Amino acid sequence: MSTAAALFVAVVVVLASPLLASSQQQTPAMMTSPPPPPSPAATNNSRLESAYVALQALKRAITDDPKNLTHSWCGPDVCNYFGVYCAAAPDDACARTVAGVDLNHGDLAGTLPEEIGLLADLAVFHLNSNRFSGSLPNSLGNLHRLHEIDVSNNHLSGSFPSQLLCLPDLKYVDLRFNNLCGEVPEAIFEKKIDALFINNNNFDFKLPASFTNSTASVIVLANLPRLGGCLPSSIGDMAGTLNELILLNSGISSCIPPEIGKLDKLKVLDLSFNSLAGELPGEIGHMTALEQLNVAYNGLAGEIPESICELPHLKNFTYSHNFFCGEPHRCLEVPRVDDSQNCIAGRPDQRSAEECIGFLHRPPVRCDAHGCIAPPSPPPPVHYAPPPPLRIGSGMQVD
Ligand SMILES: *[C@@H]1O[C@H](CO)[C@@H](O)[C@H](O)[C@H]1NC(C)=O
Numbered sequence: 001m002s003t004a005a006a007l008f009v010a011v012v013v014v015l016a017s018p019l020l021a022s023s024q025q026q027t028p029a030m031m032t033s034p035p036p037p038p039s040p041a042a043t044n045n046s047r048l049e050s051a052y053v054a055l056q057a058l059k060r061a062i063t064d065d066p067k068n069l070t071h072s073w074c075g076p077d078v079c080n081y082f083g084v085y086c087a088a089a090p091d092d093a094c095a096r097t098v099a100g101v102d103l104n105h106g107d108l109a110g111t112l113p114e115e116i117g118l119l120a121d122l123a124v125f126h127l128n129s130n131r132f133s134g135s136l137p138n139s140l141g142n143l144h145r146l147h148e149i150d151v152s153n154n155h156l157s158g159s160f161p162s163q164l165l166c167l168p169d170l171k172y173v174d175l176r177f178n179n180l181c182g183e184v185p186e187a188i189f190e191k192k193i194d195a196l197f198i199n200n201n202n203f204d205f206k207l208p209a210s211f212t213n214s215t216a217s218v219i220v221l222a223n224l225p226r227l228g229g230c231l232p233s234s235i236g237d238m239a240g241t242l243n244e245l246i247l248l249n250s251g252i253s254s255c256i257p258p259e260i261g262k263l264d265k266l267k268v269l270d271l272s273f274n275s276l277a278g279e280l281p282g283e284i285g286h287m288t289a290l291e292q293l294n295v296a297y298n299g300l301a302g303e304i305p306e307s308i309c310e311l312p313h314l315k316n317f318t319y320s321h322n323f324f325c326g327e328p329h330r331c332l333e334v335p336r337v338d339d340s341q342n343c344i345a346g347r348p349d350q351r352s353a354e355e356c357i358g359f360l361h362r363p364p365v366r367c368d369a370h371g372c373i374a375p376p377s378p379p380p381p382v383h384y385a386p387p388p389p390l391r392i393g394s395g396m397q398v399d
């Protein structure tokens with residue numbers, strides 16, 4: 001991105017931040033003053049004329065506006081519309097243009113018309129927490145300067161907006177909490193984006209091995225239970241950029257490849273509510289930036305490697321609802337730890353002996369099943385002591 005374009009985006013991001021947006025809401029004193037005169041730029045500027053057509057079409061497509069947000073959306077001076085932010089065009093410092101639309105938390109109902117594609121200089125498009133329905137317009141593919149799109153927490157349906165794939169500057173894609181369905185194109189993982197949130201939709205796709213090509217710092221694919229797939233050993237390829245990986249309830253059935261230990265910038269890793277099998281690789285102990293680790297509700301077994309619990313920044317380690325049979329004492333010193341519902345002798349709130357013994361009689365884990373490539377898991381431990389039955393008030397500390 002050129003310096004001018006970066007500045008354009010920076011200005012718009014600041015303008016569109018929720019804090020500033022709310023401070024721009026009219027105070028009673030402002031409401032009594034006369035409306036500002038139209039800016040001269042609005043009178044002969046084809047960019048603002050197109051924006052006028054786009055925003056009026058959007059206003060017409062809004063069927064309910066309980067907070068009266070679009071009340072000010074009248075006349076050609078679109079830069080004074082509530083939630084609309086103008087800046088000098090990146091390619092013409094003399095021309096003002098609409099660079100941001102921020103209607104977050106607007107509770108607006110309606111649809112998104114194709115005319116939105118007329119906002120040709122739009123860099124920031126924030127519509128989160130509204131009630132927009134229907135599909136995302138194809139014309140989003142015309143927004144060649146789009147940097148951030150956040151349409152999360154709406155009622156949008158239809159397929160993944162593939163029209164976003166050709167936008168060269170797109171960095172932030174937030175589609176979570178909608179009713180989008182169908183395939184997620186693998187190409188989204190090849191795009192140079194910073195953050196991808198697609199959780200809580202009805203997408204139907206298997207995590208492709210190529211997801212590890214992504215250079216995003218945040219990837220959230222949670223609650224896509226039909227996702228399916230593996231954690232590939234190429235996961236270590238994301239070491240340079242990945243800060244946060246949330247694959248909660250994503251239907252993954254594989255072992256955890258030791259290459260995950262290469263992710264030394266990763267702070268948050270959530271693999272809970274999947275069908276992970278085998279043991280926790282000790283290599284996780286190389287993930288020196290890790291602060292939050294959640295592997296709860298899987299089929300993991302064996303001992304918790306001490307190296308994980310020695311990680312210097314680990315604050316919250318959740319491994320409940322697995323079949324772990326041992327944990328070093330060091331693990332209980334992690335500030336937040338949840339080891340409940342495992343098979344750990346001497347610990348409170350574990351699985352019944354029947355469940356733990358039943359688990360041992362399952363066929364051995366094949367990490368390469370389901371088409372996944374991962375190293376074979378070590379054989380189950382030979383000696384196994386079921387946890388003793390807990391007596392109520394047996395000297396357990398209550399805090
Ligand atoms: C509007 O701008 C166009 C192109 O920049 C120019 O040719 C035209 O004369 C201008 N019209 C007025 C009324 O200023």
Ligand SMILES: *[C@@H]1O[C@H](CO)[C@@H](O)[C@H](O)[C@H]1NC(C)=O
Nearest residue numbers: 031065066067068069071072
């Ligand atoms: C919206 O604002 C206008 C003008 O302030 C007012 O007349 C109208 O009643 C408002 N509507 C709602 C639903 O608050």
Ligand SMILES: *[C@@H]1O[C@H](CO)[C@@H](O)[C@H](O)[C@H]1NC(C)=O
Nearest residue numbers: 190209210211212213232234
């Ligand atoms: C993406 O990942 C796949 C599988 O890991 C690999 O074969 C392919 O070459 C990668 N593509 C790019 C563009 O790096």
Ligand SMILES: *[C@@H]1O[C@H](CO)[C@@H](O)[C@H](O)[C@H]1NC(C)=O
Nearest residue numbers: 270292293294316317318336
């Ligand atoms: C610790 O992690 C668990 C699982 O991700 C989460 O539910 C819990 O809120 C976290 N606790 C703190 C204090 O961050």
